[in-house]
Amino acid sequence: MKRKHRRMLLVGALVLGLGSATILVFQAFRSTGELFVVPSKIAAEAPKGDRVFRLGGMVEAGSLKHLQEGSRPAVRFRVSDGVASVDVTYVGILPDLFREGQGVVTMGKLQPDGSFAAQEVLAKHDENYMPGDMADELKKTGWKPENGAPPPAALWNAAQKNAALSSTKVGG
Amino acid sequence: MIPELGHFALALAIAFALAQAVIPLWGAHRGDVRLMQAAPALALGQALALSVSFGCLIYASVMDDFTVLNVAENSHTLKPLLYKITGAWGSHEGSILFWCLILGLCGAAVALFSAPLPASLRARVLGVLALSAFGFELFTLIESNPFARIWPAPDNGRDMNPLLQDPGLAFHPPILYSGYVGMAIPFAFAIAALLEGRIDAAWGRWVRPWTLAAWCCLTGGIALGSWWSYYVLGWGGFWFWDPVENASLLPWLTATALLHSAIVVEKREALKIWTVLLAIGAFAFSLSGTFLVRSGILNSVHSFANDPARGVFILGLLGLLIGGSLLLFAIRAPLLGASGVFAAVSREGALVMNNILLCSITAVVLTGTMYPLFADLLLSQKISVGPPFYNATVLPLAAPVFVAMAVGPLMSWKRTALMPALLKLWWVALIAAIVGIVATFGMNALPALFMAAAAWMILGAFADIIERIRLFRIPLASSLSRLVSLPLQAFGTTLGHAGLGVTVAGIAGMSMAVQEVVLVKPGATVHLAGYDWTLQELHDAAGPNYNARVATIAVRRDGRLITTLAPERRAFTTQTMTTTEAKIHTNLTRDLYAVLGEERDGAAVLRLHDNTMAPLIWLGALVMAAGGACSLADRRLRVAAPKRAAKSDALLAGRT
Numbered sequence: 001m002k003r004k005h006r007r008m009l010l011v012g013a014l015v016l017g018l019g020s021a022t023i024l025v026f027q028a029f030r031s032t033g034e035l036f037v038v039p040s041k042i043a044a045e046a047p048k049g050d051r052v053f054r055l056g057g058m059v060e061a062g063s064l065k066h067l068q069e070g071s072r073p074a075v076r077f078r079v080s081d082g083v084a085s086v087d088v089t090y091v092g093i094l095p096d097l098f099r100e101g102q103g104v105v106t107m108g109k110l111q112p113d114g115s116f117a118a119q120e121v122l123a124k125h126d127e128n129y130m131p132g133d134m135a136d137e138l139k140k141t142g143w144k145p146e147n148g149a150p151p152p153a154a155l156w157n158a159a160q161k162n163a164a165l166s167s168t169k170v171g172g
Numbered sequence: 173m174i175p176e177l178g179h180f181a182l183a184l185a186i187a188f189a190l191a192q193a194v195i196p197l198w199g200a201h202r203g204d205v206r207l208m209q210a211a212p213a214l215a216l217g218q219a220l221a222l223s224v225s226f227g228c229l230i231y232a233s234v235m236d237d238f239t240v241l242n243v244a245e246n247s248h249t250l251k252p253l254l255y256k257i258t259g260a261w262g263s264h265e266g267s268i269l270f271w272c273l274i275l276g277l278c279g280a281a282v283a284l285f286s287a288p289l290p291a292s293l294r295a296r297v298l299g300v301l302a303l304s305a306f307g308f309e310l311f312t313l314i315e316s317n318p319f320a321r322i323w324p325a326p327d328n329g330r331d332m333n334p335l336l337q338d339p340g341l342a343f344h345p346p347i348l349y350s351g352y353v354g355m356a357i358p359f360a361f362a363i364a365a366l367l368e369g370r371i372d373a374a375w376g377r378w379v380r381p382w383t384l385a386a387w388c389c390l391t392g393g394i395a396l397g398s399w400w401s402y403y404v405l406g407w408g409g410f411w412f413w414d415p416v417e418n419a420s421l422l423p424w425l426t427a428t429a430l431l432h433s434a435i436v437v438e439k440r441e442a443l444k445i446w447t448v449l450l451a452i453g454a455f456a457f458s459l460s461g462t463f464l465v466r467s468g469i470l471n472s473v474h475s476f477a478n479d480p481a482r483g484v485f486i487l488g489l490l491g492l493l494i495g496g497s498l499l500l501f502a503i504r505a506p507l508l509g510a511s512g513v514f515a516a517v518s519r520e521g522a523l524v525m526n527n528i529l530l531c532s533i534t535a536v537v538l539t540g541t542m543y544p545l546f547a548d549l550l551l552s553q554k555i556s557v558g559p560p561f562y563n564a565t566v567l568p569l570a571a572p573v574f575v576a577m578a579v580g581p582l583m584s585w586k587r588t589a590l591m592p593a594l595l596k597l598w599w600v601a602l603i604a605a606i607v608g609i610v611a612t613f614g615m616n617a618l619p620a621l622f623m624a625a626a627a628w629m630i631l632g633a634f635a636d637i638i639e640r641i642r643l644f645r646i647p648l649a650s651s652l653s654r655l656v657s658l659p660l661q662a663f664g665t666t667l668g669h670a671g672l673g674v675t676v677a678g679i680a681g682m683s684m685a686v687q688e689v690v691l692v693k694p695g696a697t698v699h700l701a702g703y704d705w706t707l708q709e710l711h712d713a714a715g716p717n718y719n720a721r722v723a724t725i726a727v728r729r730d731g732r733l734i735t736t737l738a739p740e741r742r743a744f745t746t747q748t749m750t751t752t753e754a755k756i757h758t759n760l761t762r763d764l765y766a767v768l769g770e771e772r773d774g775a776a777v778l779r780l781h782d783n784t785m786a787p788l789i790w791l792g793a794l795v796m797a798a799g800g801a802c803s804l805a806d807r808r809l810r811v812a813a814p815k816r817a818a819k820s821d822a823l824l825a826g827r828t
Contacts, residue, residue: 073689
C-alpha cells in the first residue's frame with residue numbers, strides 16, 4: 001500500500017517534469033520559431049506582424065553602401081535570391097567574411113517601407129559559406145550546385161530571372 | 173618513413189583493440205580467468221600504439237612534411253610551432269585519431285586502476301571499451317587516414333584556419349575530448365553490468381570517480397569553448413545555443429544527472445536501472461556530439477572539420493553502438509532487479525527530482541536542436557530555433573533546479589521532513605531576497621530574480637558545511653577541528669553547487685552589459701558606461717603569418733588611466749582571410765572589451781563593450797570543475813580504496 005503510493009508519487013513527479021517540459025516546448029515553438037525566408041518569399045507573402053525571422057540570400061554586387069547614423073556606422077545592401085531582392089539595413093560591424101556576391105544570413109524584422117532591419121548579420125568562419133537552408137532555397141530558384149558556385153549576384157538577378165521565367169513558361 | 177610508422181602503429185592499435193575486445197569478453201563469458209587477465213596488458217599495448225601513432229602525426233606536422241596530405245592541407249612553414257603541434261588535433265583526420273588516442277588512454281587508466289575490481293567485471297569493462305575503440309580506429313584507418321601521402325608534394329601547405337590559431341582553442345579540444353571520451357568509461361561499466369546481470373553499491377562507487385573525472389573535463393572544455401567564442405569571434409556573446417554548443421551541453425546535463433543518481437546506487441542500492449540508462453545516454457550524447465556535427469547533418473555556425481562524405485560510416489557506427497547497447501539494455505535490464513522504493517521527501521527523493529529536471533532540460537535542448545531537421549524533412553519548413561526558444565523553455569525548468577540545489581544536500585537519507593532542512597536555510601533566503609531587491613535597481617526583473625537565485629545557490633552550498641561544523645553553536649575551535657576532518661567530498665559538493673551559482677550570477681549580470689558601435693577618428697573620445705574611451709592611433713604591425721592593423725585605445729575613468737587596449741584586425745596571407753582580435757581588460761567583476769572594425773576615410777569603426785560580471789561565467793565553471801576535482805581527491809571515492817572504505821562506511825552508516 002505504502003510502496004504503491006510512493007511509486008505513484010515517483011511516476012507523478014516524472015509526468016509533471018516531462019509534461020511541463022513538453023508544454024514549454026510547444027509554447028516556445030509557437031512564439032519564437034524563427035522562419036528562414038528568402039526574398040522571393042517576402043515578395044509573395046511577407047511574414048506577418050513584426051516577427052523576427054531570418055532572411056537569407058546573396059549580397060548583390062555593388063549594392064553595399066556605408067552610411068552613418070550619428071556617430072554610429074551603418075550599412076545598407078541588397079539581398080537577392082535571383083527572383084526578388086530586399087534592402088537590408090544594419091547598424092554595426094559586418095562579419096569579417098561578409099562579401100558582396102556571397103551568401104549571407106541576417107536576422108531581424110521587416111520594416112513598414114518594405115526594407116529589412118537586421119539586428120544580426122551571420123557569416124560562417126569559412127570562405128565558401130553556403131548555409132544548407134540557403135542552398136536548398138537557391139536550388140528552388142534555379143541554381144544548380146553541380147555547375148559550381150553560384151554566379152556573382154550582379155549577374156545573378158538578370159540571369160536567374162530569365163531562367164525562372166523560361167522554366168515557369170515550360171511548366172505552364 | 174615516420175608517417176608510415178604512424179600508419180603501422182594505428183593498424184597495430186586496431187589489432188590490440190580487437191584482441192582486447194574478443195579475448196576478455198569471451199573469457200568472462202566462459203569463466204576463464206587466464207583469458208580475462210589478458211585485458212589490462214592489451215589495453216596498455218593499445219594505448220602505447222596509439223600514442224606512437226599520434227606522436228608520428230605531430231612529428232610530421234612539426235617537420236613540415238607536406239607529402240602527408242593532412243599536413244599539407246592544414247599547415248604552413250610560417251605557422252608558429254605551437255599551432256603546428258596543436259594542428260595535429262585541429263584537422264578532421266587528426267582530431268579523430270586524437271579521439272581514439274584518448275579512448276585508448278582511458279582504457280589504459282582503467283587497466284591500471286581497476287585491480288581491486290572483480291575479475292569478470294574488469295575484463296568486461298575493458299572489453300567493452302576496446303569494442304568501441306575498435307570501431308572508431310577502423311573508421312580512422314579506412315575512411316579518414318591522417319597519414320595518407322600525396323605526390324608530388326606541394327611546395328607549401330594551405331595553412332590552418334586563422335580562427336583556430338589561438339592559444340585558447342589550442343587546448344579546448346584536448347579537454348573537451350577528454351570529457352566526451354571519458355564518458356565511455358561509465359558506459360563500459362554500464363554495459364559490463366548488463367552483461368554480468370547484477371549491480372550493487374560497489375558498482376556505484378566504482379563508476380562515480382570516472383564519471384566525475386569526465387564531468388570535470390567536460391565542464392572545463394565547454395567553458396573554454398564558450399570563452400573562446402567570447403573573445404575570438406568578437407561578438408561579445410558567450411553562448412549562442414548553436415547546435416555545436418548544444419551538442420556539448422547534452423552530455424554535460426546527462427553526466428550531471430548520472431553523477432547524482434550514482435550516489436543513490438552507492439548509498440541506497442536504488443535507481444540501478446535508471447543509472448545504467450543514464451550512463452548509456454551520456455556516452456550516446458557524447459558520440460553524437462562529436463560526430464553528428466561533423467557529419468554535416470546539423471547546420472552550425474562554428475563547426476570546422478566537416479565532411480558529409482564520411483557521414484555514412486560514422487552514422488552506421490553510432491547506430492550500431494547506441495542501438496546495440498539500448499537493445500542489450502532492453503533485454504538485460506530486468507535482471508538487475510527492481511529498485512527499492514523510498515520516501516519522496518528525503519535525500520534520495522531530492523536526487524530523483526534533480527534527475528527528472530535535468531532530463532527534462534536535456535529533452536528540451538535535444539528537441540530544439542533536432543527540430544529544424546525534422547521540420548525540414550517532414551513539414552518542409554525552414555525554421556531555425558534560436559536563443560528565445562531556449563530562454564523560454566530552459567529557464568523555467570532550471571529555476572526549480574536552482575531552488576532545490578541548496579535544499580537537497582541538507583536533507584538526510586531515507587526519511588525526513590522538509591521543514592528542518594528549510595529552517596536551516598532561513599538566513600540564506602533572507603540574504604537572497606535582499607540581493608534580489610538590490611539587483612532590481614540595476615537590472616530588469618528576470619535577471620534580478622536569477623541574481624537572487626545565484627545568491628541562494630552560493631550561500632546555500634556553504635550552508636551545508638556550516639551546518640556540519642555547527643558554526644556559532646559550539647566554540648569556534650571545535651568548529652574548525654570539525655572543518656578539518658570533513659571529508660573532501662563535502663567540499664566538492666559545496667564547490668560544485670556554488671560554482672553553478674557563480675556562473676548564473678555572471679549570466680544574470682551580463683544583462684547589464686552595454687555596447688556601442690562608433691565611427692571615430694584618431695584622437696576622438698567616446699563615453700560609454702562611465703568610461704572615456706580614446707582612440708589614440710592606428711598603425712600596422714607584422715605577425716609571423718599575417719599583417720595586422722592595430723588600434724590603440726586608452727580607457728580612462730575620471731581622468732585616471734585604467735588600461736590601454738590594442739584590438740587588431742589580422743589579414744592572413746595564405747588563407748586570404750581577416751580575423752578580428754578583440755582585446756579585453758578584466759578585473760574579474762567586469763570586462764572592458766574592444767573590437768576594431770573596418771576603416772573609412774581615416775576613421776575607424778570600433779565596437780566597445782562594458783560587460784558587467786562576465787568573467788564570473790567562466791570563473792563559475794572553473795569552481796565547478798574544481799569541486800569535481802576536490803570530490804575526486806576524496807579517499808573514500810578512490811577506486812583503489814573500496815575495501816578499506818567499506819569498513820569506514822559501515823561505521824558512518826551506524827552513526828546516521
